[in-house]
Amino acid sequence: MTETGDGRGDAAAPAPSDPIAVGSEGDLPVVLEAAGLTKHFPVRRRGRAALTGPRRAVQAVDDVTLTLQRGRVTALVGESGSGKSTVARLLAGLYPRTGGDIKLHGETVNIKHGKAFRAYARRVQMIFQDPFASLNPVHTVRYHLTRALKIHGRAGDDLEKSLHDLLSRVQMTPPERYIDKFPHELSGGQRQRVAIARALGADPEALLADEPVSMLDVSIRLGVLNLLRDLKERLHLAILYITHDIASARYFADETMVMYAGRMVEGGDSETITQNPAHPYTRLLIDSAPDPDRLVGGAAELDPGEVPAERGAGEPPSLIDPPSGCRFHPRCPVAMERCKTDLPPRFEVDDAPGHWAACWLYDGAAR
Numbered sequence: 001m002t003e004t005g006d007g008r009g010d011a012a013a014p015a016p017s018d019p020i021a022v023g024s025e026g027d028l029p030v031v032l033e034a035a036g037l038t039k040h041f042p043v044r045r046r047g048r049a050a051l052t053g054p055r056r057a058v059q060a061v062d063d064v065t066l067t068l069q070r071g072r073v074t075a076l077v078g079e080s081g082s083g084k085s086t087v088a089r090l091l092a093g094l095y096p097r098t099g100g101d102i103k104l105h106g107e108t109v110n111i112k113h114g115k116a117f118r119a120y121a122r123r124v125q126m127i128f129q130d131p132f133a134s135l136n137p138v139h140t141v142r143y144h145l146t147r148a149l150k151i152h153g154r155a156g157d158d159l160e161k162s163l164h165d166l167l168s169r170v171q172m173t174p175p176e177r178y179i180d181k182f183p184h185e186l187s188g189g190q191r192q193r194v195a196i197a198r199a200l201g202a203d204p205e206a207l208l209a210d211e212p213v214s215m216l217d218v219s220i221r222l223g224v225l226n227l228l229r230d231l232k233e234r235l236h237l238a239i240l241y242i243t244h245d246i247a248s249a250r251y252f253a254d255e256t257m258v259m260y261a262g263r264m265v266e267g268g269d270s271e272t273i274t275q276n277p278a279h280p281y282t283r284l285l286i287d288s289a290p291d292p293d294r295l296v297g298g299a300a301e302l303d304p305g306e307v308p309a310e311r312g313a314g315e316p317p318s319l320i321d322p323p324s325g326c327r328f329h330p331r332c333p334v335a336m337e338r339c340k341t342d343l344p345p346r347f348e349v350d351d352a353p354g355h356w357a358a359c360w361l362y363d364g365a366a367r
């Protein structure tokens, strides 16, 4: 991964500014940490503007700080377009960063060539939303898993046993029932389990799961989340769980971080965030959920007519020209004058250890 700047005209990044450690359990080792993570996608200009106009960029991720710990699930929650997938892709080394640092076990990650990327990818694996798209339709389960084991040098002497072990790990038993099947012969849930088994083939320490259940039937989502939880516990994996469904974050994640328009706005343990949200945006997310007590569902099921207009009001801003100050201020029902101009840092919320909100409402100095 390149350090700062990817040579494709990324705009300058702000310096890291988030001082508060995020809802972390002190005694668990930190696997992956990011500070000041920033990604600006340059906007291609056409015609005259390409020569004379200002350089513009989609400010997809700005100054994001987060920590993934061994044996813990951290949820990253936010509306579509808030930058969640970009954070995961930055952490996975799939995008070069515009700014910020990533550390794996305290060592700065610096991927400059394919060999370094493979070494990093062995330890930090990604699971994508669409298991059908992530598996090659012309190859069997055996092919996908064998390839993963070989790429990461883990094929071993008894390949058949390694393959069976991987399938057993994702609860696809007996393994011989599935191993020679093609993706189209499996259900959506089974395909996602194969994608997870393939990731486990690298023997990773961190899994970055980007909406891993949102394309699955509601009835099987819980099973896949329970599998990930089981893997977290048995293999002590650090898991980043990306979702727009805050109810599932409450069920599945130990801690939750909320993202709005490219920036982190609130973080803390999941129970606190969902039961006692501090940031007005988090409250909006919870109020907009069809049933916040429902364990695993998804906004995909939400009929827009169910959201009262006053609660779901407003649209996320353009990330090419985001609002000054707090990016949420144009939609915020309690915005103050300073919110329009001053970017709020993280303030501690004193109801629970590690709970913070980037909102001027919690500026102790002003009270």
Ligand SMILES: Nc1ncnc2c1ncn2[C@@H]1O[C@H](COP(=O)(O)OP(=O)(O)OP(=O)(O)O)[C@@H](O)[C@H]1O
Binding pocket: 041, 058, 060, 078, 079, 080, 081, 082, 083, 084, 085, 086, 087, 244, 319
């Ligand atoms: N490769 C890209 N080039 C330009 N802009 C991009 C690129 N990838 C993402 N973006 C933009 O960055 C912003 C954040 O996108 P991202 O996919 O990270 O959000 P998200 O929260 O994961 O959304 P969703 O839940 O819909 O996947 C969006 O405005 C998106 O259009």
